[in-house]
Amino acid sequence: MQITLKIQRYNPDTDDAPYYQEYTVEVDPNARLLDALMDVKRFQDGSLGFRKSCAHGVCGSDAMRINGQDGLACKTLVKEVAEEDGATVVVEPLRYLPVQRDLIVDQAEFFEKYKSIKPYLINDQPVAEKERIQSPEERLQFDDTTNCILCASCYSACPIPEEHPAFIGPAAIAQAFRFLADSRDKGEEQRLPVLDDADGVWLCENHFKCTQACPRSILITKRINQTKRMIKEGKGDK
Ligand code: SF4
Ligand code: FES
Structure with missing residues (x-):
């Protein structure tokens, strides 16, 4: 299926305020949202900042807001947040913690x-x-x-x-x-x-x-x- 990731971007060193950037990704509905983010990072925009390590729900480093719900990108299946082909998934950093870059917050x-x-x-x-x-x-x-x-x-x-x-x-x-x-x-x-x-x-x-x-x-x-x-x-x- 094809989805659009609408990702909040922000680099405090260069941006006046956060803004959203959209990326279209071909992805298996059974893939994890982390896979879709990795696809963007590898093939579309290497400047996208997010944190991840284990990719299996153990390290806790890829927590973010996905369609307004907080959770781990590596434990969220694409089909759980994108109901149909062409759906848009909004991805934002965790709340209340200062953004260091894009989806990375200072914990x-x-x-x-x-x-x-x-x-x-x-x-x-x-x-x-x-x-x-x-x-x-x-x-x-x-x-x-x-x-x-x-x-x-x-x-x-x-x-x-x-x-x-x-x-x-x-x-x-x-x-x-x-x-x-x-x-x-x-x-x-x-x-x-x-x-x-x-x-x-x-x-x-x-x-x-x-x-x-x-x-x-x-x-x-x-x-x-x-x-x-x-x-x-x-x-x-x-
Ligand atoms: S959501 Fe809160 S309680 Fe649950 S694993 Fe994460 S930090 Fe711990
Ligand atoms: S990358 Fe370790 S919990 Fe998701």
Whole structure:
């Protein structure tokens, strides 16, 4: 089939403002959108900027907005976003993060917020002889959240930063939950104040956009609500 990719272009060094450029591509409906972008880059316009690495939904580097929905280009089939021959697919960079070039955004702010919740196991107690034992049931409490690839699709999909740019965002909260719900972790005193802050969990209004966007099927909204409950109950979910 033939599709038109309407891609947002912007080079902050040379352009006054973002603009759209269209490319017509012959592509198999079962190909991935990333294949269509690669086709443009290889055969039509080598100046097109986008990020990708694994091409298999693992590295999280090719998150972008596709027809207004956030997701990974390598996990989006052309037929999912182009209903018929001749369709136009609009491709834009993730929202809320500064564009470095075209579809490439500067993720620094996203990672700063992620780091603020201390995304690592905190436990000063002596290590058991072999390991810190955890039952399968305890692991299940947070298992989905361990699949995060930090793609920032949820961050861009969330409507809250439109009004509150400082909102910590869904990914950071889901990763905070990942450790707060871990029976081996003791870091609630460090994490809960960050989450209970004016820019933290209470800004979430349960729009579920993050959950819908997540390419790893993480139950983000549910995890955010569980985190709210943990704060209300003064922790003690373990
Ligand atoms: S929670 Fe899902 S959408 Fe958000 S950064 Fe992680 S993998 Fe991406
Ligand atoms: S290129 Fe790695 S997740 Fe898409």
